[in-house]
Amino acid sequence: MNTMTLDAAGQTAPAQPESVEKATVDTDTRVTETVGQPFCDDAKLRMRGINVFYGETQAINDVSLDIGRNEVVAMIGPSGCGKSTFLRCINRMNDTIEGCRVEGDLTLDDEPIYGPRVDVVPLRARVGMVFQKPNPFPKSIYENVAYGPKIHGIASRRAELDEIVENSLRRAGLWNEVKDRLDQPGTGLSGGQQQRLCIARAIAVSPEVILMDEPCSALDPIATARIEELIDELRENYTIAIVTHSMQQAARVSQRTAYFHLGHLVEVNDTETVFTNPQHELTEAYITGRFG
């Protein structure tokens, strides 16, 4: 039960049939329109009519969604439903995959994300990303966090850089654990610490939005709890979109939850509403564990 897998050729793995077979509901129910409240007034990110193709295969089908300022939106759904693909559209990480094509309007603060003149470099500095598997660079802890500020030239002096590193590590709740060994390799930390290091690395460039792609799937429960706590703290300053396959996690950290199914956005609502009173039968089937 992982996120949608992409092989080297950029093909999507088809939705796992065995997971669907168990279902007692008709999972082929045609999704024509998203139920719930996909839009909000003070939107940081606006997405309208998004379609994503890998070569011939369509991975995302006409998805429209807003993500509001300083809010945490969780995206849930069965494996291969396209939630990770959708997330990677937001900072254009899909550009790196050969044969991937994105259609539709995405705006960040009303500026288009996919435009002929848009430079992905500053875009990705504004929209940071944390990945499923902790991926610290094989460098020291300090260098890991300082990497972003260095390449972007954010710090003008060494002292400033030190400060950025310290602040980022503090915000990621890692400072006290690593302050005495900043020069040791980041790969030597535990899994949970590595993931927090990656979060620190992402916030070191002062992003406005942070995308998290199943950030806790490789971690143990204690490390997961620590990260969830962190996400809640980060909400003050950042807009966060998180993909997760854990419904409990979605319930704990998010204000709104979006349920994806086979490339369609089925339902978006306040997290509480989704989990207590789902409006679509597919959502209900999923959260009650009838498939997934």
Place this chain on the structure above:
Amino acid sequence: MTDLTQEQVRERIERRLAGRHRVEKTFRGLGIASIAFGILAVVILFSDIIAKGSGAFVQSAVQLEVHYDPAVLGIEQVDEESLTWANFTGVIREALRERFPEVSGRSEKRELYSLVSTGAPFKLRNRLQADPELLGRSETVWVAADDDVDTFVKSLSDSGGGFRGRTSDRMIRWIDQLLASGELKKRFNSNFFTNGDSREPEQAGIRAALVGSLLTLLVTLALSFPIGVAAAIYLEEYAPRNRWTDLIEVNINNLAAVPSIVFGLLGLAIFINFFELPRSAPLVGGLVLTLMTLPTIIISSRAALKSVPPSIREAAMGMGASRMQVVFHHVLPLAMPGMLTGTIIGMAQALGETAPLLMIGMVAFIVDVPGGVTDPATVLPVQIFLWADSPERAFVERTSAAIMVLLSFLIVMNTSAVWLRKKLERRW
């Protein structure tokens, strides 16, 4: 951030963007330039060789009206003995004098005689041997021109009136006459494929070297393939994980990177000096090349064995097959395409190898085509090395032509390896 707002950060990022994109472009450009450099090197290398060597496939020949005069030849009838000492040179000279009756004086005559190859008499001898009836009669034959004449004729098409070398004005006049009357022509150079080495470029051919290469490769193949496959089978299917096995592995990997000339030293010291095997023989060459190619074959055979999934072995074991039966009935046939590919690549390496063969005396001047693996022989790359060292200009184009032959063999071998891999290798 305490002192940097997001706007400040944005601004600082924007300031450096142009520069970073410039670096990006430069870096990408360097990558493209590197690839282009490599491709250019291939193009230059091949076009240079082809430009230099394609001339060798034709050879200037002179048409002569020869009279097999028993008086000049000094023989009465045609038999083995008389043929060996008959004066065919005289026949050629007479024919030349008849063609240019105005020539007189010793030095002038010497120049006239030097128009045709010193190998021309052998051609007449072969003709007479094939048809004894010719004795006392005349016929028109094409004999190879001397290499200086050949070089001059071939360079005529270049601008600047051709490469003179040792060709005198008088000779040029004769050459022009012969060219005008069609008695001097460039014809297909069959000597190149049917003769062995020679001091005379126009007589030199690659046949002996080709046969030498073939014999050497046969020895190499006959030894390295079975030994390599057997070693791979042992290491992959039988070897216990212990220090001895590790030692063997480290050894194989190291040997794959040992300079080839060191194998030559081994061959010289062990095979020739210690075992007293014959020098310059394809047998010793094959032995040395076997040791050299073994690591390649073992490594690729092991990879082929590794790629056979364990489920096949388990299935056969489950039927009660012995270890040996599992390997020889099931695993080996499935791994064979990969092993063959590795072997072909190893053979291609061996075919192109020169240095170790110099050590074991395969540089000798060999005219005769070797008849067996213990006869003195040379191989194609060594022949190329020898010709490249020869001062005659005409050897340059023969060297290049020999290279073209060698390269075409290698291309055939390597493409067939690629084809084999694509065609037969199974993906699990």
Place this chain on the structure above:
Amino acid sequence: MQTPTLFALLLLLVLVAYGTGFTRAVTAARGSGGLRNLASLPGYYGLHTALWCGLPALLLLVAWIAFDDAIICAMVINSLADKPETISAQNLLWTQIQNVAAGNLFGEPEPQIAAAAEHLAALRDNSRLLKAGLTLILATGLGAFTLLRFSPQLRAREKVEKVLRWVLLACACAAIFTTIGILLSVLFESLRFFQAVPVSEFLFGLHWSPQMALRADQVGSSGAFGAVPLFTGTMMVTAIAMFVAVPVGLMSAIYLAEYAGRRVRAFAKPVLEILAGVPTVVYGFFAALTVAPFIRDAAAAVGLEASSESALAAGLVMGVMIIPFVSSLSDDVINAVPQSLRDGALGLGSTHSETVRKVVIPAALPGIVGGVLLAVSRAIGETMIVVMAAGLAANLTANPLDSVTTVTVQIVTLLVGDQEFDSPKTLAAFALGLMLFLTTLVLNFIALHVVKKYREQYD
């Protein structure tokens, strides 16, 4: 009997043994009610017989062929009334005797030699007869013995497999024997060389002219075997080659692995691989006839004097030869860097080249260094290019336009052509070979170790 005939005869015997063993088993099975009553399939009884018939006889035959000349030589020399003291004189005498025995007479041979030649011919006849006789007797004897001991209870398959396993092990040990063979051959001759020339002089002497040393009074005293100019020459050519191969190879690998689309890769990769398949003698020819004159003319055009055989020409061409080596090794290690690291860097807003330069390359560095070390070892050991394009003059120079000589070139020049096997001149080649072998061995060892560790890191 000729050796090939003997081999053919042996093969025939083996086939007969297989057939007899097979038939014997089938007959026995029929007599006792079917194949079920045999311990193994009939084919294994055939193989069992064939192995016993062929293998010992084959080993005997090969050993005989390998050693008979040496033994006969010793016998002939020892039979001489006044045998010479030194090995070289013995070798010379031995060649004379062989020539006389082969009928290559140059004038009337000395009576002693003529007698020895006759002795030799007789010994050879005997040896040939004995070889054929013993081999065939051994083959038939063991074959028949195995047949006699046949019983349906004999576990032929296990016995055959046991033998085959040993054969497989022997084949696997070929690599070890080769290494030992190399070490022994270069070590022994080198030790003899170092008896004549002190090690320190060889390693630190600045003057190399082995031809001079043919005169006995100059050996070791004139400093003719100082290998430093060879080492510096080798290093210069290697450095020039690396100067070309490492940047070009590395950048090609980076471009192919990180930037190029599938179509470009499918075209460019095989084209670069062509460079690796071209024989070195072809590169040597290209270096000597095309690149070297070009460099000489180019240098003359800017007012420099370049030798017609220059380190630069050899180094440049060698660099081109090594490009695919560096690029394919680097390609492998770059592809082994996990995609997640690239995603991490790109996700922070790195440009593509920043990702490559600051994350991918540092992560792949050990592997790349290993590959470069292997390339250096290959450049040091490369022979034909330098033989044909670098020259023979042992110049101690730092000017790449000068001609230099290298260790491999000297090995070739010292050993090609006629040699006496105990002149320091010839032995020097083995000392150089020892240096070459040890240097490349150390380089390869470090490189393979580094690469292996690197692979394990990302597995």
